[in-house]
Amino acid sequence: MSRFGIYFHWPFCRSKCPYCDFVSIIGKNIDFQAWRDAYLSVLESYALRTADKKVSSVFFGGGTPSLMPAEIVSEIISAVRRLWDTDENAEISLEANPGTLNHQKMSDFRKAGVNRLSLGIQSLNDNDLKFLGRLHNAETALNALQSAKNIFPEVSADFIYALPHQTFKDWETQLQRILDLNLSHLSLYQLTIEEGTFFYKKGIEPPEENLCADMFELTDKMTYLAGIERYEVSNHARKGHECRHNLLYWQGGEWLGIGPAAHGRFFENGRYLATVGENDPKRWLCSRKIAEDSLTLKETAQELILMALRTREGLLRERFKDMTSFEPENFLYEDTLLDYQTDGLIIADKKGLRATAKGLLILNSLCPTLLK
Structure with missing residues (x-):
């Protein structure tokens, strides 16, 4: 479980x-x-x-x-x-x-x-x-x-x-x-x-x-x-x-977000749901309104990659395949990934993908050009 x-x-x-x-x-x-x-x-x-x-x-x-x-x-x-x-x-x-x-x-x-x-x-x-x-x-x-x-x-x-x-x-x-x-x-x-x-x-x-x-x-x-x-x-x-x-946030886990502007992610009937509470505290208290969306496969994959690359462990290939049925490279620009590997910013191997210490310094600028 x-x-x-x-x-x-x-x-x-x-x-x-x-x-x-x-x-x-x-x-x-x-x-x-x-x-x-x-x-x-x-x-x-x-x-x-x-x-x-x-x-x-x-x-x-x-x-x-x-x-x-x-x-x-x-x-x-x-x-x-x-x-x-x-x-x-x-x-x-x-x-x-x-x-x-x-x-x-x-x-x-x-x-x-x-x-x-x-x-x-x-x-x-x-x-x-x-x-x-x-x-x-x-x-x-x-x-x-x-x-x-x-x-x-x-x-x-x-x-x-x-x-x-x-x-x-x-x-x-x-x-x-x-x-x-x-x-x-x-x-x-x-x-x-x-x-x-x-x-x-x-x-x-x-x-x-x-x-x-x-x-x-x-x-x-x-x-x-x-x-x-x-x-x-x-x-x-x-x-x-x-x-x-x-x-849980960084490794593709599931959680409920309760309260104003609180985000959540969980699986329900085969769908990966993204939820967010009403932003205004007073309005949330009155309505308890929560917006809900099913993430597409591409959105799920991109989020998993973005969050996991923040960690020392990185993106584990088997965990990613369990959640998406695909390899992470399916959602990445191959030439860009090779460039980042050559520059010592990203490591890609049988275990998965992870940013080097050098890559972490500029992770926010790497990801937009890496993701399809």
């Missing part, structure tokens, strides 16, 4: 970060009961269609899910276990911001069933945190991290680098501090300036490309030497501590 996950999107935040382009709003006068009822209602309707699947992971993302009452998180997790056959050791993750929860609330989330906390720390430098619009400082983040390590079996932390004012040495020094925290999972993202964000409107620009590339290579080297290797473009883990839910 294939792995199956459920993602819940909680759209509320205390403030809007200037780099964030996710669907999120500043939460005021939240009707928690109404949101609880909506999540459970959509969950029930999906259960009627997917009861044959076994849940291996649950993920509360946002927004800032640590603003949710632990009682609602508990009810949702209990409903998942009641409605589906669920792995005894299912990974249940919740994203949190350091300033939104204390030791007691962490304990409440743990009792609710959360066994993996992902902390959005973003930086250990107070000036960087102010630039990124974060409401916490480094001391608050480190205290939250220590509490989390004492309470949860699995803890991850997010950091952002390649900031406009950041030097190579700045990042090298901070990354060593991060590695000294001895975490089993890290998400290390280069700052991107997305259209529509505050940074975009202000004309903020990241460092020049060569510096960003040098920082990426440094990150790869230092994490490898620390035993917390990259397993996806921005994600690093000690062996056995990879985020199982996120691997």
Whole structure:
């Protein structure tokens, strides 16, 4: 039986970060009961269609899910276990911001069933945190991290680098501090300036490309030497501590997306369905509207290739053939693939396709020219 996950999107935040382009709003006068009822209602309707699947992971993302009452998180997790056959050791993750929860609330989330906390720390430098619009400082983040390590079996932390004012040495020094925290999972993202964000409107620009590339290579080297290797473009883990839910996205797994703008993918009656919730949180709460489409063979193949090439494992040939009945090369420009192999950007062999470290640096520009 294939792995199956459920993602819940909680759209509320205390403030809007200037780099964030996710669907999120500043939460005021939240009707928690109404949101609880909506999540459970959509969950029930999906259960009627997917009861044959076994849940291996649950993920509360946002927004800032640590603003949710632990009682609602508990009810949702209990409903998942009641409605589906669920792995005894299912990974249940919740994203949190350091300033939104204390030791007691962490304990409440743990009792609710959360066994993996992902902390959005973003930086250990107070000036960087102010630039990124974060409401916490480094001391608050480190205290939250220590509490989390004492309470949860699995803890991850997010950091952002390649900031406009950041030097190579700045990042090298901070990354060593991060590695000294001895975490089993890290998400290390280069700052991107997305259209529509505050940074975009202000004309903020990241460092020049060569510096960003040098920082990426440094990150790869230092994490490898620390035993917390990259397993996806921005994600690093000690062996056995990879985020199982996120691997569903990258390895062609199935998952439900519940909440505003939440995406899902699952098989039903031979069709591979793509779903997405109504974008506006208020409208989603009222309508619980979810758009649904069957992906064509070409769309399925392209998505599998795009997502799998982000990982160190790459695209496994047998997995791809199981899902499409074709070889990946059927959906790629042969001459372009050969050029990329010659240039040391892509490796293609009996096992499958994977990007080299050099290829990962420019993956976003490789894929559009590689896919038919």
